[in-house]
Amino acid sequence: MADKLKDKKIIFVVGGPGSGKGTQCEKVVAKYGYTHLSSGDLLRAEVASGSERGKQLQAIMQKGELVPLDTVLDMIKDAMIAKADTSKGYLIDGYPREVKQGEEFEKKIGAPSLLLYIDAKGETMVKRLMKRGETSGRADDNEETIKKRLDLYYKATEPVIAHYESRGIVRKIDSEPPVDEVFKHVAAAIDGLK
Numbered sequence: 612m613a614d615k616l617k618d619k620k621i622i623f624v625v626g627g628p629g630s631g632k633g634t635q636c637e638k639v640v641a642k643y644g645y646t647h648l649s650s651g652d653l654l655r656a657e658v659a660s661g662s663e664r665g666k667q668l669q670a671i672m673q674k675g676e677l678v679p680l681d682t683v684l685d686m687i688k689d690a691m692i693a694k695a696d697t698s699k700g701y702l703i704d705g706y707p708r709e710v711k712q713g714e715e716f717e718k719k720i721g722a723p724s725l726l727l728y729i730d731a732k733g734e735t736m737v738k739r740l741m742k743r744g745e746t747s748g749r750a751d752d753n754e755e756t757i758k759k760r761l762d763l764y765y766k767a768t769e770p771v772i773a774h775y776e777s778r779g780i781v782r783k784i785d786s787e788p789p790v791d792e793v794f795k796h797v798a799a800a801i802d803g804l805k
C-alpha cells in the first residue's frame with residue numbers, strides 16, 4: 612500500500628556517476644537515520660539473484676544505458692514500503708535519471724522535499740570511478756562504460772535538476788572537497804528541512 616508512504620520525507624540525491632552520492636548518503640544515514648535506497652544497488656541485487664529479469668538488467672547496465680522506468684520505480688517503491696514502519700524518511704540515490712522518472716515517482720509515491728545535487732567535474736568523476744573500478748568489481752566501472760554513463764548523465768539527468776529548481780527544493784553541493792567538508796553542506800541542507 613502506497614498509503615504507508617504518505618507524509619514520509621523524501622530526498623532525491625542526484626549527481627553524475629562517481630560524484631559521491633553513495634558516500635554522502637551513508638553519512639546521512641549515520642547522522643539522521645534516514646533510509647538509503649540506491650536505485651543502482653537495488654538493480655545490482657536483482658542481477659546478483661541470477662533471475663531472468665536480472666540477466667536482462669545486467670546487459671543494459673553493462674552498456675551504461677537506462678533500465679526501463681517501471682522496473683526501477685517498482686523496485687524503489689517495494690523497498691520503501693518494506694521499510695515504512697521504521698523509517699522517518701528516505702534518501703533516493705541515483706533516481707530520477709530523467710525528468711519522466713521523476714514525474715512517475717511523484718504520481719505513484721509522492722513529492723520530494725529536497726533535491727541534493729551532488730556536483731563534481733567530469734574529470735573528477737572519471738578519476739574516482741577508475742579508482743573505484745580497481746576494487747568495486749562492478750562491470751560498468753571501466754573506461755568505455757564510464758564515458759557512456761557520463762554522456763547520458765549530461766543529456767538525460769542534468770535536465771532533472773532544472774526541472775526541480777523552479778520549485779525551490781534544489782540544493783547544489785560542491786563535491787570536489789574532501790568527504791567531511793562536503794558533508795557539512797549536505798547536513799546544512801537537511802537541517803534546513805524542518
Ligand SMILES: Nc1ccn([C@@H]2O[C@H](COP(=O)(O)OP(=O)(O)OP(=O)(O)O)[C@@H](O)[C@H]2O)c(=O)n1
Binds near residue numbers: 650
Ligand atoms: N534509476 C536508475 C538507476 C540505475 N540504472 C542503471 O544502473 C546503472 C548503475 O547505476 P548507479 O549505481 O546509480 O550508477 P552511477 O550513478 O552511474 O554510479 P554510482 O554507483 O557510482 O552512483 C546505470 O548506469 C544504469 O544502467 C538505471 O537504469 N536507472
Ligand SMILES: Nc1nc2c(ncn2[C@@H]2O[C@H](COP(=O)(O)OP(=O)(O)O)[C@@H](O)[C@H]2O)c(=O)[nH]1
Binds near residue numbers: 626627635740787
Ligand atoms: N576525494 C573525494 N573522493 C570522494 C568523495 N566522495 C566520494 N569519493 C570517492 O569517489 C568514488 C565514488 O563515490 P560514490 O559515493 O560511489 O559515488 P556515486 O557514484 O555518486 O554513488 C568512491 O571511490 C569514493 O571513495 C569526495 O567528496 N572527495
Ligand SMILES: [Mg+2]
Binds near residue numbers: 649
Ligand atoms: Mg552509488
